[in-house]
Amino acid sequence: MTPYTATGRPEVRWPAARRALADRPALTLGGILVLLLAATDAVSPGFVTPHQLSTTLLYAAPLGALAAGQTLAMLTGGIDLSVSATATAAAYLIAGLGARGTAQAVAVALALGLAVGMTNGVGIGVCRVQPLIMTLGMAGVLGGALTLASLTFTNGVPVVPDAVHQLGSGTVLGYLPLDTLVWAPLAIALLAGLARSGLGRAIYAVGDNPLACRLAGIRVWQVLLLTYVLGGVLSAIAGILLVGYTNAADLNLATPYLLQSVAAVVIGGTSILGGSGGYGGTILGALILTVLDSLLTILNVSQAGKQMLYGAIVLGLAWIYARAAPAE
Amino acid sequence: MGRHPMPAVNLLEVRGVSKRYGAVVALRSASLTVAAGEVHALLGANGAGKSTLVKILTGVIRPDAGTIEMSGRPVRFASPASAPRAGLAAVFQDPSLVPDLTVRQNLRLTGADPAGVRRWLAAMDLGVDEDDLAGDLPLPLLRILDLARALAREPRLLILDEITAALPADLVERVFHVIRRWRAQGRSVLFISHRLVEVRTICDRATVLRDGADVGTLVLAERAEQQIVALMLGPMAASPEALRPAGPGAGTRPDAAVRDRAGGASAAPLLLEARGLAVSGALRGVSLSLRAGEIVGVAALEGQGQDALFDCLAGNRRADAGEIRVAGRTLAPRTPYDAIRAGVVLVPADRVHALLPQRSVRENIALPLYNRAARWGPIDLRDEGARAGAAIARLAIDTRAQRQVRRMSGGNQQKVVVARWLAAGFRVMLCFDPTRGIDVGTKRQIHRLLRDLAAAGAAVLLFTSELPEIPLVCDRVLALYEGRVVRELPARAADEATLLRVVHGLAREEPPG
Amino acid sequence: MTGPPAPGAAGRRPIAALRAVRRSAWTVAIVGLLGALLAVEKLVHPTLNVFDMQSLVDGALPLCLAAMAQTAVVLSGGIDLSVGPMMSLVNVVSALLMTHATNGQAVLIALGLMAVAAAAGALTGAVIVATGVPDIIVTLATGFVWGGLALHxxxxxxxxxxxxxxALMTGELGSVPSGLVVILAALAILWEPVHRSPAGLALYAVGSNRAAAYLSGVAVGRARVTAYAMGGAFAALGGFALTASTTNGNAAAGTSYTLTSVAATVLGGVSLAGGRGGMIGPVAAALLLTLINTLLTFEGVDPNFSLVVQGAIVVLVVMVAGLVLVRRRGA
Known part of the structure; x- marks a missing residue:
């Protein structure tokens, strides 16, 4: 027997868009991306060039990595509000330790991501704290710690290692951004992992029904722990790519990316309630957001305006997806 | 509609009501007539559309087409709040009391008259502390409170959706007593239940739904069950042949032959032993043993410790005392995982607890395959497909809605839960009321499957709330009463009358061993 | 004020009072802890007035009001991530409108803005109810809209x-800190009338078990919208507290209050699942968090470090509370 629905759902309008998104999200999102590119090209003739597309990929890679962690968290029915704080912290470590050697700086930055993810994972998986609270608190702790750290860093000169700077802003073969070369293998691993690995199955399952997982012998805490650890490391990678691009760390480096990471996931069709969606949609979501950002910049929209528009877009798309879900 | 003589006054008249969810038709065209002063049963297999019709009658959902009339006047319900105004009150399958409010606040929430509620509770010989949080009360009492609250509204038509499902037998009697009083006052009841015996006991007429449409209304007389079952199954599925599972070697043995095997199991190895299992407030030293090839039934009224017993054996709860041995080895499961590793698997009471509603049939069946970190690497898709395919075939699961199990019927969902363990493998299966709320055809399939599993060397512990199932499926039966095994019987001797006596704690005997 | 009011003859039996204490044990503990900490400080630093109620309440007022905004929503089973940006927006708009206003005009402006904020909250709630999009997503999005608007x-x-x-918000009325008066007035005028009405019961019911509430005939949508409207009104008060304490407007002033309002709500014993808790606990928790901050700062700890400590306290408390719950369930 199906449980009674708590609210009478209004009749569905926009049946075409609804069905298109429900049945072929990738195709629909791809279509939106192409439309956006065409619109940008119409506003600013000559936008669709290999050079501009390369720049789009370059911008999209850090967001793509950040949104990857967010996707994993949301697939398990959680949310990670510490992704941008983790990325900023990683960026800070790279700049602060850059003088001591690239490898060391990168290793410490990744270790920080691991530690943050581990703490989140223990809180959420073992202590059963709500993901929202845990990661919001973690973001608070990281934010405060960064403010403290920024005071000590002013003594030395922060240097972003050249290799990281190259990775975050350089290209090979003329147009292929180096950070895309970091993002692409990550993306492939995530896509394959979610679809065809035991862990991927477990992540979807935990998001869909944790009790069923327990009764089937899956230790939910292990899945959640690993999910948030992966999220922490992915956020750190995003921070490294980001600081490589900006070539300098500041306290709000990744702050605007928090909503964007959620937006990319929501646009990509992953439900915050967990158990359905995937990283493929998120990739398209990140690309759509990046092209949209270019378009808005060309149209001279202020930061405040962009922020409001992103809020509206997240709301609108989440609405369409909510309607696309079956009425039961 | 049936062509039986209609009573003069029709209280409720439903004509051609339909409802679809996207592509899924939940109700094709249902009609139903309830006369004043009548207890009318609404019957049908799972997925026949009973729940949908009830939801429409109570304003939970709105129909796509059709008309509803009360005493000849058309009515239209926008929400559950509007149904009572038309003289309709319902007791839903799920308790509708808010857990964090006290009973008193719950009554105020619905504008129920507390004095009326107290009166009806008294009529059932029950009382409740109105300052208790609803969430602290046991489920059967919550159902009764729901009923009293509905009765206190003095509706003309009372809708009872599976009210007896969670009630122990003595409470069922008291509910029936109240229903009879209600009818004597010239008021009506629409009674929805899977238990045909109850339907025959309390109802005057019955309307049967099949595939979203009404297929007949009949006056209930002695021996009406056969007729009802035939209507529910329809012409295609009526022959027993069609109910047999499609798997190799399955369903070839008639039930009688199965039961004859029962005596021969004593030489088989012991698979599961429990000694003195205790859980405070639930279990007081339960011992049992299961041999390979054996199905042992557990018979009990609601709340006699059977939940705790199954949870302890499945590792979902830790016993305060006692020992569990699986195939001779001690097992002290901290989580279900430990029990599953030892080969003890659980089919839980509520399939909602066991399923991944948004995932496919295949992912649901394959779930236990990935329950340890060592299996979190790449999936062997061919192996997974073969295991899932074999389990689907053996249980004859209808895979038309396989992309998301939430779109499947209840019976099919239950089969998916069982199929999971066929694919993963096990030694001992703990089945907690696996046939509750599912249709007759699927019930028979599950009975046969359990016998087949036992024949193949597994052991099955089966709790069922339907006592007639026990002689049909089990070899032995343990009667549980107040957290103790009060009696052990061979299944052949466990006719319903005997079982009813022992589960009520009558005819007590020291448990053997 | 913890838990919905029980009508009729409570305390008919001696058990009733005991039961009330047990059901709000967490609130009692938080209030007790706050009192103990204040007492200890009075003993250790008898001459210092840094710790007097006046400055404590002034510092804590925005957080107290933010926590009340969050609590109203959380009790109904939601969560409002737009509390901070809403406070920023109200802060900015009120500072702009009040630049050349007299005191009387300022009060009128404040009342008007409160109505607008309540309407904005109701709109958020209505969007959540109408679209079926989870609260987190909707309020995250509206939060960015409010924040963007404030920046604009x-x-x-x-x-x-x-x-x-x-002075009305941060001064002294007689010998009582006016912040305390604001909080009590907000409770008495805004919260209690709703709390004691059927609408308040519905709000708790919807938070406790939405399906059961719906089946009981509660207008679920209306109750949730009410909660968000209350949240909007309290957030507006929080915005005024910011305006009053800094006497200017800053689009970033409210940012941190989203996090801290959730923290105070959780520490105040309100169940994030909804339906359980009251307003006293979160207000006490907000005072407690502020007091700890003040103490650390006074002891010479860097203010930024006390931010870390505050975050860490919240994380630790929820983790330990979670662990205790898990162990109790496991046993």
Whole structure:
């Protein structure tokens, strides 16, 4: 027997868009991306060039990595509000330790991501704290710690290692951004992992029904722990790519990316309630957001305006997806 | 509609009501007539559309087409709040009391008259502390409170959706007593239940739904069950042949032959032993043993410790005392995982607890395959497909809605839960009321499957709330009463009358061993 | 005020009072802890007035009001991530409108803005109810809209507030800190009437078990919208507290209050699942968090470090509370 629905759902309008998104999200999102590119090209003739597309990929890679962690968290029915704080912290470590050697700086930055993810994972998986609270608190702790750290860093000169700077802003073969070369293998691993690995199955399952997982012998805490650890490391990678691009760390480096990471996931069709969606949609979501950002910049929209528009877009798309879900 | 003589006054008249969810038709065209002063049963297999019709009658959902009339006047319900105004009150399958409010606040929430509620509770010989949080009360009492609250509204038509499902037998009697009083006052009841015996006991007429449409209304007389079952199954599925599972070697043995095997199991190895299992407030030293090839039934009224017993054996709860041995080895499961590793698997009471509603049939069946970190690497898709395919075939699961199990019927969902363990493998299966709320055809399939599993060397512990199932499926039966095994019987001797006596704690005997 | 009011003859039996204490044990503990900490400080630093109620309440007022905004929503089973940006927006708009206003005009402006904020909250709630999109997503999005709007209105800090209006919220009324009066007035005028009405019961019911509430005939949508409207009104008060204490407007002033309002709500014993808790606990928790901050700062700890400590306390408390719950369930 199906449980009674708590609210009478209004009749569905926009049946075409609804069905298109429900049945072929990738195709629909791809279509939106192409439309956006065409619109940008119409506003600013000559936008669709290999050079501009390369720049789009370059911008999209850090967001793509950040949104990857967010996707994993949301697939398990959680949310990670510490992704941008983790990325900023990683960026800070790279700049602060850059003088001591690239490898060391990168290793410490990744270790920080691991530690943050581990703490989140223990809180959420073992202590059963709500993901929202845990990661919001973690973001608070990281934010405060960064403010403290920024005071000590002013003594030395922060240097972003050249290799990281190259990775975050350089290209090979003329147009292929180096950070895309970091993002692409990550993306492939995530896509394959979610679809065809035991862990991927477990992540979807935990998001869909944790009790069923327990009764089937899956230790939910292990899945959640690993999910948030992966999220922490992915956020750190995003921070490294980001600081490589900006070539300098500041306290709000990744702050605007928090909503964007959620937006990319929501646009990509992953439900915050967990158990359905995937990283493929998120990739398209990140690309759509990046092209949209270019378009808005060309149209001279202020930061405040962009922020409001992103809020509206997240709301609108989440609405369409909510309607696309079956009425039961 | 049936062509039986209609009573003069029709209280409720439903004509051609339909409802679809996207592509899924939940109700094709249902009609139903309830006369004043009548207890009318609404019957049908799972997925026949009973729940949908009830939801429409109570304003939970709105129909796509059709008309509803009360005493000849058309009515239209926008929400559950509007149904009572038309003289309709319902007791839903799920308790509708808010857990964090006290009973008193719950009554105020619905504008129920507390004095009326107290009166009806008294009529059932029950009382409740109105300052208790609803969430602290046991489920059967919550159902009764729901009923009293509905009765206190003095509706003309009372809708009872599976009210007896969670009630122990003595409470069922008291509910029936109240229903009879209600009818004597010239008021009506629409009674929805899977238990045909109850339907025959309390109802005057019955309307049967099949595939979203009404297929007949009949006056209930002695021996009406056969007729009802035939209507529910329809012409295609009526022959027993069609109910047999499609798997190799399955369903070839008639039930009688199965039961004859029962005596021969004593030489088989012991698979599961429990000694003195205790859980405070639930279990007081339960011992049992299961041999390979054996199905042992557990018979009990609601709340006699059977939940705790199954949870302890499945590792979902830790016993305060006692020992569990699986195939001779001690097992002290901290989580279900430990029990599953030892080969003890659980089919839980509520399939909602066991399923991944948004995932496919295949992912649901394959779930236990990935329950340890060592299996979190790449999936062997061919192996997974073969295991899932074999389990689907053996249980004859209808895979038309396989992309998301939430779109499947209840019976099919239950089969998916069982199929999971066929694919993963096990030694001992703990089945907690696996046939509750599912249709007759699927019930028979599950009975046969359990016998087949036992024949193949597994052991099955089966709790069922339907006592007639026990002689049909089990070899032995343990009667549980107040957290103790009060009696052990061979299944052949466990006719319903005997079982009813022992589960009520009558005819007590020291448990053997 | 913890838990919905029980009508009729409570305390008919001696058990009733005991039961009330047990059901709000967490609130009692938090209030007790706050009292103990204050007492200890009085003993250790008898001559210092840094710790007097006046400055404590002034510092804690925005957080107290933010926590009340969050609590109203959380009790109904939701969560409002737009509390902070809403406070920023109200802060910015009020500072802009009050720049040349008299005290009387300022109060009128405040009342008007409160109505607008309540309407904005109701709109958020209505969007959540109508679309079926989870609260987190909707309020995250509206939060960005409010924040963007605040930044658009006032890209750099500016505006002003008349001194009388500032004193109304952060001064002293007699010997009582006026902040305390504001909180009590907000509870008495805004919260209690709703709380004691059927609408308040519905709000708790919807938070406790939405399906059961719906089946009981509760207008679920209306109750949730009410909660968000209450949240909007409290957030507006929080915005005024910011305006009064800084006497200017700053689009970033409210940012941190989203996190801290959730923290105070959780520490205040309100179940994030909804339906359980009251307003006293979160207000006490907000005072407690502020007090700890003040103490650390006074002991010479860097203010930024106390931010870390505050975050860490919240994380630790929820983790330990979670662990205790898990162990109790496991046993």
């Amino acid at each position: 209105i006032m890209p750099i800090p500016g505006g002003a507030a008349p001194a009388g209006f500032a």
